[in-house]
Amino acid sequence: DTAVSQTPKYLVTQMGNDKSIKCEQNLGHDTMYWYKQDSKKFLKIMFSYNNKELIINETVPNRFSPKSPDKAHLNLHINSLELGDSAVYFCASSQVRDRDEQYFGPGTRLTVT
Amino acid sequence: QKEVEQNSGPLSVPEGAIASLNCTYSDRGSQSFFWYRQYSGKSPELIMFIYSNGDKEDGRFTAQLNKASQYVSLLIRDSQPSDSATYLCAVRDYSSASKIIFGSGTRLSIRP
Numbered sequence: 001d002t003a004v005s006q007t008p009k010y011l012v013t014q015m016g017n018d019k020s021i022k023c024e025q026n027l028g029h030d031t032m033y034w035y036k037q038d039s040k041k042f043l044k045i046m047f048s049y050n051n052k053e054l055i056i057n058e059t060v061p062n063r064f065s066p067k068s069p070d071k072a073h074l075n076l077h078i079n080s081l082e083l084g085d086s087a088v089y090f091c092a093s094s095q096v097r098d099r100d101e102q103y104f105g106p107g108t109r110l111t112v113t
Numbered sequence: 114q115k116e117v118e119q120n121s122g123p124l125s126v127p128e129g130a131i132a133s134l135n136c137t138y139s140d141r142g143s144q145s146f147f148w149y150r151q152y153s154g155k156s157p158e159l160i161m162f163i164y165s166n167g168d169k170e171d172g173r174f175t176a177q178l179n180k181a182s183q184y185v186s187l188l189i190r191d192s193q194p195s196d197s198a199t200y201l202c203a204v205r206d207y208s209s210a211s212k213i214i215f216g217s218g219t220r221l222s223i224r225p
Contacts, residue, residue: 043157044215090157104158106156
C-alpha cells in the first residue's frame with residue numbers, strides 16, 4: 001500500500017538517450033510534483049500538476065516533458081540525456097495545491113554516462 | 114530569486130543533547146515554513162511546519178519562527194542516533210503558484 005511510487009528506482013543510461021520515469025500516487029491527491037535533487041542535496045521543483053493541469057513549470061530545458069494522464073499519475077520523459085541530468089528525481093503529491101504536506105516517492109537515481 | 118539558506122554542516126551533537134538547526138529566507142512576505150528530514154538514500158519527510166511567530170512544539174521537536182529577522186530554526190531535544198539525517202528547511206512561495214523552495218539542507222550527526 002505504497003502512497004507514492006516511482007519506477008524505476010535506478011536508471012543508468014548513455015548520453016543522447018531518451019528515458020521516462022513513472023510516478024503514481026494512491027492517496028487521492030489533486031496535486032503532483034517533480035523535483036530534482038543534485039549531488040549537493042539541493043532539492044528543486046521542476047513541474048507541478050493540479051488535476052492534470054500544469055501549474056508550475058520552472059526554467060527546465062524543454063528536453064524534459066511531464067505528462068499527467070490522470071490525477072493519480074505524473075510521468076517525466078527526458079529526451080537527449082546529458083551528463084548534467086544525473087541526479088535523483090523525486091515525485092511528490094499533496095491533497096490540494098496549497099496544502100502543507102507533500103508526500104514524496106522513493107526517488108529515481110538517474111546516472112547518465 | 115527567492116532563497117532559503119542553511120549551513121550545510123555537518124553538525125555533530127552528543128546523544129542526549131539539544132541539536133539546533135537554523136535557516137534564513139530572503140522573501141519577507143513568506144508565511145509558511147517547513148522542516149523536512151531526509152535519511153541518506155531516502156526521500157524527504159515532513160516533520161514540522163510553522164506559520165506564526167514564536168515556538169511550536171511536537172514531541173522532541175520545536176520549530177521557532179522569527180519573521181522580523183527572517184529566520185526559522187528547529188530544535189531537537191534529547192537527540193538520538195536515529196536523528197542523524199539531513200534536515201531541509203523549506204518556505205512556501207505564494208507568489209509563484211505556492212511552490213515550495215528548499216534550502217540545501219544541514220547534515221546532522223548524533224554521536225553516541
